[in-house]
Amino acid sequence: MKDKEVKTRMKRGFWKPEEDLILKNCVETHGEGNWATISEKSGLMRSGKSCRLRWKNYLRPNIKRGMMSEDEKDLIIRLHKLLGNRWSLIAGRLPGRTDNEVKNFWNTHLNNKRSCRSKKKHVKFEEANNTHSPQGKIQEYPTVETVSNNKEVVTKTVLDSWIEEMQDFNCSLPSPNVPFLEDEPFIPILDDILLLEAFTRNEIQPFL
DNA sequence: AACGCTATCAACCGCTCTCGC
DNA sequence: AGCGAGAGCGGTTGATAGCGT
Numbered sequence: 262m263k264d265k266e267v268k269t270r271m272k273r274g275f276w277k278p279e280e281d282l283i284l285k286n287c288v289e290t291h292g293e294g295n296w297a298t299i300s301e302k303s304g305l306m307r308s309g310k311s312c313r314l315r316w317k318n319y320l321r322p323n324i325k326r327g328m329m330s331e332d333e334k335d336l337i338i339r340l341h342k343l344l345g346n347r348w349s350l351i352a353g354r355l356p357g358r359t360d361n362e363v364k365n366f367w368n369t370h371l372n373n374k375r376s377c378r379s380k381k382k383h384v385k386f387e388e389a390n391n392t393h394s395p396q397g398k399i400q401e402y403p404t405v406e407t408v409s410n411n412k413e414v415v416t417k418t419v420l421d422s423w424i425e426e427m428q429d430f431n432c433s434l435p436s437p438n439v440p441f442l443e444d445e446p447f448i449p450i451l452d453d454i455l456l457l458e459a460f461t462r463n464e465i466q467p468f469l
Numbered sequence: 470a471a472c473g474c475t476a477t478c479a480a481c482c483g484c485t486c487t488c489g490c
Numbered sequence: 491a492g493c494g495a496g497a498g499c500g501g502t503t504g505a506t507a508g509c510g511t
Contacts, residue, residue, distance in 0.1 A: 275479070275505085297496065313497075314480065349499060364500070365478050474510080481503075490493085 272306040276315050280305055284312055285320050318359045325357025329366055337363060338371060 276284075287303040293316065296309030303312070318324075329337070333355055340351045348360035348367075355363065 273481075294497080308481095309496075310482090310498090311480075317498095318479080346500065360499075361479075368501095369477060472511090474508105476508085477506090479503105479505090482501085484499085484501100486496105486498075488494105488496090490495105 271308050271311070273311070276319075280307070281315070281320055284315060287312075288316055288320070314361075318361050323357050324359065329358075329370075333358070334366075334370070337367060341367065341371075 283303050283305055284299070284307075287299045291298050291302060296313045299312050300307060300309040305312070307315075336355060337351060340354060344350050346364075348364040352358050352360040352363045
């Protein structure tokens, strides 16, 4: 009952620039994560959830806005094949992009079900960004040459190799059309890779 | 110019997860 | 072990800008 009252008193809808400023100051004072405190102390009459969302998607430093590049688009497609609708994980591999942005981009530009609706615009988007080779293969990624089983030299993108390595780790990788189950075997391995990357970028210091 | 339709994206909702007690 | 609070995530909604007729 009381919760409901509080909820109805909370302000909703679009954020004003002055609210953004207050929220930014509050996060600097109280720290990222204490959303209940921030909601209360800011006096914005916004829920903690709302504050968190606004910060995460728009106010956080290093947020990248604007059109997705062809590289980012391709990466989203491939990671979605690999991870399913795990937007935060996918966004985690796209510096400066948020899960909400990735999700919106997928739903509007890449999702087959929805893109039927947006076919006209989608075609325009493809035309405007027509950087594909005649075979439809994206060529921006750096490539590596590997020797296949039948001793042929195969040229692949670095990303292709990375995904194949992931699949080698996990022989039971489901097909892209099959929804993933909670106990997907490769997720912990993926987390390890992310952790390893963080180490190599010196984001985490090992304790020796 | 006016209207209707569509695409986009910011924000909300409800559920799950995690952590402290 | 069970419970509650808070945080995080993914799905969905709704406002609005832009386009076509």
